[in-house]
Amino acid sequence: MSPDNHKNIDLKFNTIRKEAEKRRAAFRDAPVPKIHIGMATCGIASGALETKKAFEEALVENNIEARIHTVGCFGHCYAEPVVIIDHPDSGFPPIFYHEVTPGKAKMLVKLFLGDGDPRFEHIYGATEENELIPSVTDFSRFNQEKRIVMEKCGRIDPEDIYDYIAAGGYSTLVRALKLDPEEVIKEVEHSGLRGRGGAGFPTGRKWKLAKSVIEQDKIVICNADEGDPGAYMDRTILESNPHQVLEGMAICAYAVGAQQAMVYVRSEYPLAVKLVTNAIQQAEKLGILGKGILDSTFDLKIDVFQGSGAFVCGEETALIRSIEGYRGMPRHRPPYPVQKGLWDKPTVINNVKTLASVPPILNHGATWYRGIGTQNSPGTAIFSIVGNVVHAGLVEIPMGVSLRTLIFDICGGIPNNKKFKAVQIGGPSGGCLNEDFLDTPIDFDSLTKAGAMMGSGGMVVMDEDTCMVEVARYFLDFTQKESCGKCTFCRIGTYHLLKILRRLTKGEGLEGDLELLETLSQDIQTGSLCGLGKTAPNPVLTSLKYFRNEYEAHAKEKRCPALMCRALTAFYFDLELCARGCDACATCCPVDAVFTTSNRKKGVDQELCVKCGECLVACPPEYDAVRKVSPPHLVPYIEKPPEKNKKDHK
Amino acid sequence: MMLKLLVDNQEIETREGKTLLQACLDNQIYIPNLCYLENVERPSASCRMCFVEIEGIKQPVPSCTVQVRDEMVVKTDTPGVRQLQRTALRLLLSVHDVDCKNCHANKNCELQNIAKFLKVGLKPKRLERYLKETQIDETHPFLNHYPNRCVLCGKCVHICRGKHGQSVLTFAKRGFDTVISTYSVTDVSSLACSDCGSCVKACPVGALALKESS
Amino acid sequence: MNQELTEEEKDTLKHVAIKLETFEKHRGNLIPILQMxxxxxxxxxSEALKIVAQHLGILESEVYGVATFYNQFRFHPPGKYPIKVCLGTACHVRAGDIILENFERKLEIPEGQTTPDRKFSIERVACVGCCALxxxxxxxxxxxxxxxxxKVEGLILRIKLQEEMEERENKQHEPGQS
Known part of the structure; x- marks a missing residue:
């Protein structure tokens, strides 16, 4: 763009930035307390809406003035609803409160905002260093994170573009527009950024390929079709800071020469759809998107396309087919989308996290980015860590951190004094690793070498009570349901795998099942058409490799060592411990499987029992009489008295 | 331009722009295949039968997706290729109602041919058999469809679309439940089906048949 | 799919037909239209699939083929109280399948179906994003x-009681009664 153009861009953007700064200053300097509430899907699911309402009501009731600032997600799902109260007049720093129920909210308004007592017993930490209250950064969950993509998540209001701009947003786009597209691509290439959608393809190289296609009409797609069960970082980013993604898209479009872009987001994410649509409208209104961006000659129209719920549409050729209005069945590559993509036009498809990484990279420079993470995997990785782990949630860490550090230091390890057993990384396409791999550094290549993969960033931590055969069955159940049905291996092969795993978990394994699982898995890996099929057997192959004895116990002894597979376990009450006349278990049993013995203790009717484990929870700890065993025939025989009184009950 | 290829140590000549599968078939080198159609811009590559090994590429690749190159060195019968082909065939047979003597495609069936070629029995022992509930879909006014014979190659869908602009036949549902469907085709007058029959001819097995009355 | 449309649904369908006109007749609009x-x-x-096909000038079978591919689309009316049980990874590890089973048992329908009185339907969903819960x-x-x-029985019971109360109230408010 010409220098004239540069001047226009600066002029236009400076006006917008001044307005943003003015608004931020007005908010910051208002002489009232500020209440920041995390309102992404996870917060709302945990009751953030009720909490917000409670704050509003309590402020009115107590006649206190304060500003409520709704922000996105902090990533601390275990602590939701999360609230930060900034009350400078109290003399305290901004304070981070966790699990703020409506009751707690009302109390905080009355006692902290009203009387200046921050209620120490409810404090999680201060959000800045100070002398009064320990800071949250004393916790490793905070200080070992490195936030680049999620830096602004939970700090700004995702519904307010000025909030993003005041925090430095869109200034990188301004800088990019003043560079040659080639320079932008070169910078991204130098940074070593690799696609965060799973495969880790170098982003700069993809852009370069797209740039080199001569055709004029190009398209940029942001892939937010996050379908991995238990992974939700793309959603969180779109819900907490949609503008950073849009800024990344605009930079990408400028670099490759596209005038059309699309955010492909799952319709199951209504809040993300709403917020990103709103963000686009706001940006267009300010002239940051649309025709003649910031008075330059660059146009970009961004649309939102709602994916209709097909995991396979995360695969780029399937994604394209679904936008075109067809069944989302993947196609053989090449041609790759950068050559022939949506409506046969050259198309760059990047994941949400990839695009959101671009503004910080251009802002701080490729060298800075290369300094984070490892040689071959620079930058950060975002995981959604769930399962048997204390501090579940979203974590952004530099690449190269070991699994041990992540699980035990940052996320607080395994709850309830249980032992670590396995970690499943990369969702249904990933693998299960045992404790021998805890010191594996987290990066694209090391994880792949270990048999897992970075994938989308789902991570499930499992304790000793988790059965690996059952976990493999769960993931296979998912991929099998999500197979598009196009190619033979995936359509029929995964069905057989699932059936075999199912019969193993039911104790109906056949001779040679483990070998069949293994060979079939390998053939599906090599033979399938797309990534879904090629990676679907990973959970089976890795668990077979690292937990073979567990498979053998299921196959040969019909026993589930982790006592998880319901068909292979049974409950009974230890009559030595069972308390006469106690009815705790009987009242909670959903199927009336608990009967009273002739001496008023309890027994389980094994025919009726559905093995839900409610009795185990209900049995008062002072008796602790419920026992779970595998295989089921280990249950001692307890006589059930004839049902003579049935009529009396009615 | 003519190109020279070495397939199974035999030199063959072919024109540029052909797929490797086509080039081999033209030269009487048989590679099992079910979903391949000549002159289609983007191959379906869904049956996963036509694997070959190409020098310089680690894993077997479907030959329908490869454009011929000069001096390509190809092997069609390595253990790796055969392993994949046999598994693919066994998988297809595991959802196939093997009742050849009552099937109109008997002795004119690609599955039979491939099984013979690969020396695989029609009733694989290790895999359980899973059949769909519907034996015959008789909803179409002129056609009968047999889901338990269908290999989902998609030739019928493609041929119908090519011939009539739109396809009466379509894939429906997803994954293991995928079927060929003629959903709610009831308006007989608008159909050219009565004297077309292209889909029936294209079917490599006996999954489609014209109704006897029509 | 062969269920008769209710009068209310017929009205809505007319409304849908009008809205359809705001969509360009472009194949790429198929999924957004189905969502609408x-x-x-x-x-x-099936009546809706028909008008969509007509609008886009494609065969109904084509629309059906696309619609049946995606999880989002339903071909049976959901219940008045749709129940979604999360079977995301975290819920699975904490025995979400047992919860699903309990709903199925209590309502006597398998997942994916609606009770005959159209009050409840059960659906399994992948992660809803509250893994900590x-x-x-x-x-x-x-x-x-x-x-x-x-807890399952209690939840269903509560809804049923609520329904009954509402019904009773409605009856009381109806003129000519009581």
Whole structure:
């Protein structure tokens, strides 16, 4: 763009930035307390809406003035609803409160905002260093994170573009527009950024390929079709800071020469759809998107396309087919989308996290980015860590951190004094690793070498009570349901795998099942058409490799060592411990499987029992009489008295 | 331009722009295949039968997706290729109602041919058999469809679309439940089906048949 | 799919037909259109597939083929109180399948179906994003966290009681009664 153009861009953007700064200053300097509430899907699911309402009501009731600032997600799902109260007049720093129920909210308004007592017993930490209250950064969950993509998540209001701009947003786009597209691509290439959608393809190289296609009409797609069960970082980013993604898209479009872009987001994410649509409208209104961006000659129209719920549409050729209005069945590559993509036009498809990484990279420079993470995997990785782990949630860490550090230091390890057993990384396409791999550094290549993969960033931590055969069955159940049905291996092969795993978990394994699982898995890996099929057997192959004895116990002894597979376990009450006349278990049993013995203790009717484990929870700890065993025939025989009184009950 | 290829140590000549599968078939080198159609811009590559090994590429690749190159060195019968082909065939047979003597495609069936070629029995022992509930879909006014014979190659869908602009036949549902469907085709007058029959001819097995009355 | 449309649904369908005109006749609009139809009718009856096909000038079978591919689209009316049981990874590890089973047992329908009185339907969903509350079930729009098998009956009972109360109130307000 010409220098004239540069001047226009600066002029236009400076006006917008001044307005943003003015608004931020007005908010910051208002002489009232500020209440920041995390309102992404996870917060709302945990009751953030009720909490917000409670704050509003309590402020009115107590006649206190304060500003409520709704922000996105902090990533601390275990602590939701999360609230930060900034009350400078109290003399305290901004304070981070966790699990703020409506009751707690009302109390905080009355006692902290009203009387200046921050209620120490409810404090999680201060959000800045100070002398009064320990800071949250004393916790490793905070200080070992490195936030680049999620830096602004939970700090700004995702519904307010000025909030993003005041925090430095869109200034990188301004800088990019003043560079040659080639320079932008070169910078991204130098940074070593690799696609965060799973495969880790170098982003700069993809852009370069797209740039080199001569055709004029190009398209940029942001892939937010996050379908991995238990992974939700793309959603969180779109819900907490949609503008950073849009800024990344605009930079990408400028670099490759596209005038059309699309955010492909799952319709199951209504809040993300709403917020990103709103963000686009706001940006267009300010002239940051649309025709003649910031008075330059660059146009970009961004649309939102709602994916209709097909995991396979995360695969780029399937994604394209679904936008075109067809069944989302993947196609053989090449041609790759950068050559022939949506409506046969050259198309760059990047994941949400990839695009959101671009503004910080251009802002701080490729060298800075290369300094984070490892040689071959620079930058950060975002995981959604769930399962048997204390501090579940979203974590952004530099690449190269070991699994041990992540699980035990940052996320607080395994709850309830249980032992670590396995970690499943990369969702249904990933693998299960045992404790021998805890010191594996987290990066694209090391994880792949270990048999897992970075994938989308789902991570499930499992304790000793988790059965690996059952976990493999769960993931296979998912991929099998999500197979598009196009190619033979995936359509029929995964069905057989699932059936075999199912019969193993039911104790109906056949001779040679483990070998069949293994060979079939390998053939599906090599033979399938797309990534879904090629990676679907990973959970089976890795668990077979690292937990073979567990498979053998299921196959040969019909026993589930982790006592998880319901068909292979049974409950009974230890009559030595069972308390006469106690009815705790009987009242909670959903199927009336608990009967009273002739001496008023309890027994389980094994025919009726559905093995839900409610009795185990209900049995008062002072008796602790419920026992779970595998295989089921280990249950001692307890006589059930004839049902003579049935009529009396009615 | 003519190109020279070495397939199974035999030199063959072919024109540029052909797929490797086509080039081999033209030269009487048989590679099992079910979903391949000549002159289609983007191959379906869904049956996963036509694997070959190409020098310089680690894993077997479907030959329908490869454009011929000069001096390509190809092997069609390595253990790796055969392993994949046999598994693919066994998988297809595991959802196939093997009742050849009552099937109109008997002795004119690609599955039979491939099984013979690969020396695989029609009733694989290790895999359980899973059949769909519907034996015959008789909803179409002129056609009968047999889901338990269908290999989902998609030739019928493609041929119908090519011939009539739109396809009466379509894939429906997803994954293991995928079927060929003629959903709610009831308006007989608008159909050219009565004297077309292209889909029936294209079917490599006996999954489609014209109704006897029509 | 052969269920008769209710009068209300017929009205909505007319409304849908009008809205359809705002969509360009472009194949790429097929999925957005189907989404719009389902948002209005809460499922895709065959009558709706027909008008969509007509609008886009494609065969009904084509529309059916696309619609049946995606999880989002339903072909049966959901219940008045749709129950969604999360079977995301975190919920699975915490026995979400037992919760699902309990709903199925109590309502006597398998997942994916609606009770004959159209009051309840059960659906399994992948992660709803409240993994810390696992296992989770969503009834109507309300998230119920930390589910337990014994809570299932109570939830259904509560809705049924609520319904009965509403009905009774409605009856009282009806003129000519009481």
């Amino acid at each position: 139809v389902q948002n209005n009718l809460s499922y895709l009856p 696992a296992p989770v079930a969503i009834i109507d729009e309300t998230v119920h966290g930390h589910m337990a098998p014994s």
